[in-house]
Amino acid sequence: MSLRDEVKELARSQGAQLVGMAGVEVYTDYLAQVGERLRETGAGPQDYMVSDGASFFALLSDARNALPGAKTIIMLGVYAYDKIAATRNTRGDLRGKTARIYSYYPVVRQISRQIVALLQSRGHRAIQGQHVPLKFLADRTGLGVYGKNGIFLAERYGSYIALRDVITDVELVPDVYERPASPCEDCDRCLRACPTGALYAPYKVNPKLCINPITRRMAFIEPETRSNMWNWVCGCDICQEVCPANRDLVAREIDPRACFDSQHHSSHKHLDGLERSPDLIELLGESYPEILRRNAAIALANIGKGRQEALMALKLHVDTAPAQLQGYFRWAVNVLEDKKNQA
Numbered sequence: 001m002s003l004r005d006e007v008k009e010l011a012r013s014q015g016a017q018l019v020g021m022a023g024v025e026v027y028t029d030y031l032a033q034v035g036e037r038l039r040e041t042g043a044g045p046q047d048y049m050v051s052d053g054a055s056f057f058a059l060l061s062d063a064r065n066a067l068p069g070a071k072t073i074i075m076l077g078v079y080a081y082d083k084i085a086a087t088r089n090t091r092g093d094l095r096g097k098t099a100r101i102y103s104y105y106p107v108v109r110q111i112s113r114q115i116v117a118l119l120q121s122r123g124h125r126a127i128q129g130q131h132v133p134l135k136f137l138a139d140r141t142g143l144g145v146y147g148k149n150g151i152f153l154a155e156r157y158g159s160y161i162a163l164r165d166v167i168t169d170v171e172l173v174p175d176v177y178e179r180p181a182s183p184c185e186d187c188d189r190c191l192r193a194c195p196t197g198a199l200y201a202p203y204k205v206n207p208k209l210c211i212n213p214i215t216r217r218m219a220f221i222e223p224e225t226r227s228n229m230w231n232w233v234c235g236c237d238i239c240q241e242v243c244p245a246n247r248d249l250v251a252r253e254i255d256p257r258a259c260f261d262s263q264h265h266s267s268h269k270h271l272d273g274l275e276r277s278p279d280l281i282e283l284l285g286e287s288y289p290e291i292l293r294r295n296a297a298i299a300l301a302n303i304g305k306g307r308q309e310a311l312m313a314l315k316l317h318v319d320t321a322p323a324q325l326q327g328y329f330r331w332a333v334n335v336l337e338d339k340k341n342q343a
């Protein structure tokens with residue numbers, strides 16, 4: 001059996017539904033695309049979700065920087081739509097679906113480590129889990145398509161796929177690239193459903209307006225954006241919920257390696273292990289991370305529900321909250337008082 005087939009067989013036997021290979025040159029135009037998006041939106045590297053303090057461009061660059069002499073990129077995908085994910089994503093949850101379902105990244109990480117070990121055992125250099133543009137590469141390796149909502153979509157698996165890369169210096173025969181038919185051709189449901197206008201054009205997401213990244217980092221949120229965030233305190237995922245590619249998915253059995261992954265999954269990390277549905281008033285309290293306290297204040301201002309109770313709780317915390325939260329709390333108090341006066 002060829003090494004290429006061995007890699008594929010190992011990945012599949014360990015639980016990867018998608019495995020694709022391509023030469024590393026496939027994504028040389030990626031940074032140009034990102035640069036265009038930054039110019040069009042005025043967003044900066046800080047608006048993307050990367051490790052704290054790390055430079056987006058330094059991290060998310062050419063795989064050949066991560067592994068000089070790299071020849072092949074192997075993309076792995078594990079289907080993540082299990083019985084927990086097979087519930088509707090509603091605003092009543094206060095969290096986008098990806099923030100409250102099991103993460104399958106631990107599964108795909110384990111598989112990628114096994115592939116690295118196989119390649120190294122044959123005398124090749126290989127690394128996994130680099131900051132490469134995963135969705136873009138999954139598209140270019142023919143595993144599926146990049147959707148108008150900026151999310152990777154694959155036939156049978158929709159957008160619920162945990163992706164991971166392996167980069168190696170051995171030349172493996174690339175898969176024959178045939179671009180799959182895209183479900184996006186006659187559809188714009190995600191663009192119409194996005195509450196903030198973050199999907200400002202097909203295939204283009206403005207990270208400064210997308211609720212997913214802005215609820216997970218502490219950068220300043222403009223007041224006009226706060227008003228469009230509805231009551232989401234972590235993530236949103238409306239653009240996945242309305243997507244027809246996710247409509248008839250068959251839920252998989254839960255993989256025992258999948259988990260609520262607060263160490264690695266950005267949604268889970270910012271929820272600080274909160275598995276039950278959060279209570280907005282409780283989230284204002286000082287025992288919660290500042291990001292959640294800020295998001296809860298914005299959500300309370302937007303929904304105006306239990307207005308008197310929300311006002312009292314916000315006023316209770318406004319003077320003792322850390323300086324960077326006080327402005328949000330005051331803004332929420334003002335919004336709720338305006339609503340009260342208009343009632």
Ligand code: SF4
Binds near residue numbers: 189
């Ligand atoms: S909602 Fe429609 S346009 Fe948007 S990603 Fe899904 S199929 Fe594509």
Ligand code: SF4
Binds near residue numbers: 196
């Ligand atoms: S996650 Fe929400 S805010 Fe972000 S693009 Fe999708 S619908 Fe828009």
